[in-house]
Amino acid sequence: MIGGGYVGLVSAACFAEFGLDVAVVEKDPNRLNALKKGNIPIYEPGLDLLVQNNIKANRLQFFETIKEAIPDCKAIFIAVGTPPRNGDGHADMTYVHQAALEIAKHLQEYAIIVTKSTVPVGTSRRIAQIIRKENPSLDFDVASNPEFLREGEAIQDFMTPDRIIIGIEKDRKDRAQKAQEIMSRLYQPLFQKETPILFTNLESAELAKYASNCFLAMKLSYINELADLCEQVGGNIEEIANAIGLDSRIGKYFLRPGPGYGGSCFPKDTLALIRIAQEAGTPSRLVEATAQANDARKANISGRIIQLCGGNVHNKTITILGLTFKPNTDDMRESPSIPIIHRLVEEGAQIKVFDPVGNEKAKPLLPNTVQYFDRINDAANQADALIILTEWNEFRSLTPKTLKNWMKKPLVIDFRNIYDPKVMKSENIHYYSIGRPLKE
Ligand code: NAD
Numbered sequence: 001m002i003g004g005g006y007v008g009l010v011s012a013a014c015f016a017e018f019g020l021d022v023a024v025v026e027k028d029p030n031r032l033n034a035l036k037k038g039n040i041p042i043y044e045p046g047l048d049l050l051v052q053n054n055i056k057a058n059r060l061q062f063f064e065t066i067k068e069a070i071p072d073c074k075a076i077f078i079a080v081g082t083p084p085r086n087g088d089g090h091a092d093m094t095y096v097h098q099a100a101l102e103i104a105k106h107l108q109e110y111a112i113i114v115t116k117s118t119v120p121v122g123t124s125r126r127i128a129q130i131i132r133k134e135n136p137s138l139d140f141d142v143a144s145n146p147e148f149l150r151e152g153e154a155i156q157d158f159m160t161p162d163r164i165i166i167g168i169e170k171d172r173k174d175r176a177q178k179a180q181e182i183m184s185r186l187y188q189p190l191f192q193k194e195t196p197i198l199f200t201n202l203e204s205a206e207l208a209k210y211a212s213n214c215f216l217a218m219k220l221s222y223i224n225e226l227a228d229l230c231e232q233v234g235g236n237i238e239e240i241a242n243a244i245g246l247d248s249r250i251g252k253y254f255l256r257p258g259p260g261y262g263g264s265c266f267p268k269d270t271l272a273l274i275r276i277a278q279e280a281g282t283p284s285r286l287v288e289a290t291a292q293a294n295d296a297r298k299a300n301i302s303g304r305i306i307q308l309c310g311g312n313v314h315n316k317t318i319t320i321l322g323l324t325f326k327p328n329t330d331d332m333r334e335s336p337s338i339p340i341i342h343r344l345v346e347e348g349a350q351i352k353v354f355d356p357v358g359n360e361k362a363k364p365l366l367p368n369t370v371q372y373f374d375r376i377n378d379a380a381n382q383a384d385a386l387i388i389l390t391e392w393n394e395f396r397s398l399t400p401k402t403l404k405n406w407m408k409k410p411l412v413i414d415f416r417n418i419y420d421p422k423v424m425k426s427e428n429i430h431y432y433s434i435g436r437p438l439k440e
Contacts, residue, residue, distance in 0.1 A: 167205025322390025
C-alpha cells in the first residue's frame with residue numbers, strides 16, 4: 001500500500017484483517033515513525049486497535065521506501081494524495097506518477113498495480129505507460145479500484161461496502177482475466193458476504209468515483225439552496241428533506257443542510273470532474289453550478305453571522321463549536337470553518353474554539369489569535385454568540401439553560417440544526433438555525 005493516510009492506512013489495516021500480509025509505504029517521516037510504534041497519526045474510530053492487532057499478528061509492516069516494501073508483493077495499491085493542482089482545479093498527479101515510477105524501478109516480478117486514489121480518467125493507462133517505459137521487460141497488470149470509504153466510518157465502510165468497483169483492461173482479454181482473478185482473491189471475504197463487486201473497464205471505474213462524489217455534492221448544494229428558499233418563504237427544510245427523502249428514487253441521505261460541503265474529497269473532486277468534462281468537450285454544467293453554489297454559500301455564512309450579531313462583530317467574543325468538516329474525523333482539509341473564522345477575525349471578533357479532536361490540525365490553518373479550549377464550557381464562557389459548525393454528538397446534549405449560564409449573551413447560531421428551536425425559545429435564547437421558521 002503506497003501511502004499511509006486516511007485511505008491507505010484504513011485499506012491496509014482492513015486487508016491485513018482479511019488475513020493478507022500488507023506492507024505500507026509512507027514517505028512522511030512523522031507519520032511513518034508514529035505508525036512503526038503502533039501510533040495512529042490520524043483520528044479514525046477503531047483504527048488504532050485494528051492497526052495494533054495486525055502489527056502484533058505480523059501481517060502489517062511499515063516502510064519508508066517503495067524499494068524496501070515491494071519485492072514480494074503480488075498487488076501494489078497506490079493510495080497517495082491527489083490534491084487540486086494550483087490554479088486550474090485539475091487533480092495534481094505528481095504523487096501518483098512518482099509512485100508509479102518508483103514501482104517500475106524496483107519491481108522485478110509480476111504484480112498488479114492498482115490505483116486506489118481518486119484520479120482522472122486515463123490515469124491507469126498512463127501508469128502502465130510510465131512503468132513500461134521505465135521497465136520494458138516487466139510483466140504486470142494495472143487496475144483501478146477507487147475507494148468509497150467515508151472518514152469517521154471508514155472501517156465499517158471498507159469491511160461492509162455498498163459495492164466495490166474494479167476497473168480492468170477489458171480490451172485485452174488475456175490480461176483482464178488474470179487481473180480479475182487476483183482482485184477477486186484480495187476481496188474474497190467480501191465476495192463471501194455477497195457484496196456487489198463490479199468489474200468494469202478502466203475508464204468507467206475511474207469516472208465512477210468522481211460521478212459518485214459529484215452527485216452527493218450536488219444533493220448537498222441542492223438542499224442548501226432549498227434551505228435558503230425555506231427561510232424566505234416560510235417552509236421547514238427538515239420537513240421537506242423528509243418529504244423528498246422518503247421517495248426511494250431520491251433517498252434520504254445527503255439531505256441535511258449545512259454551512260457548505262468541505263473535506264478532502266467533494267471540493268477537489270467536483271473541480272476535477274469539471275476540468276475533465278471541459279477538456280472532453282462535454283462541460284458538466286450541473287457540477288459547475290454545484291461548486292459555484294457551494295463557494296458562494298461558504299463565503300456567505302460569515303456574513304450571516306455578522307448580521308445575526310447586530311451587523312458588527314468587532315471586539316465581540318464568538319465561540320465556535322466544531323472545526324472539522326464533519327464529526328468523527330480530525331480532517332480539516334477544506335473545512336467551512338476555515339474561511340468563516342478568517343473573516344470573523346478580520347472583522348475584529350475574538351474567536352474561542354472547541355473541537356473534540358480537530359484543534360491540532362486546525363492550528364496551522366487558522367489565524368494565530370484564535371484561542372483553543374479543551375472543554376466546551378471554557379470555550380463558551382462569556383461569549384456574545386455561540387456557533388455550531390460541526391455536529392459532534394457531544395454538542396447535542398447541551399441544554400439552553402447551561403448555554404445561558406455560560407454565555408454573556410444568549411445568541412446561538414446553529415449551522416447543523418442540532419437543537420430544537422422550540423426548546424431554545426422556551427429559555428429565551430435567540431436561536432438561528434438553517435431553513436427552519438422562527439415562529440413555529
Ligand atoms: P492523505 O493525504 O491522508 O494520505 C496520502 C499519504 O500518501 C500521505 O501520508 C503521504 O505522505 C503519502 N505519500 C505520498 N506520496 C507517497 C509516496 N511516493 N510514497 C509513500 N507515501 C506517499 O490522503 P487520503 O485522504 O488518504 O487520500 C488519498 C486518495 O484517496 C486521494 O486521491 C483521495 O481523493 C482518495 N480518497 C480519499 C477519501 C477520504 O475520505 N480521505 C475517501 C476516498 C478516496
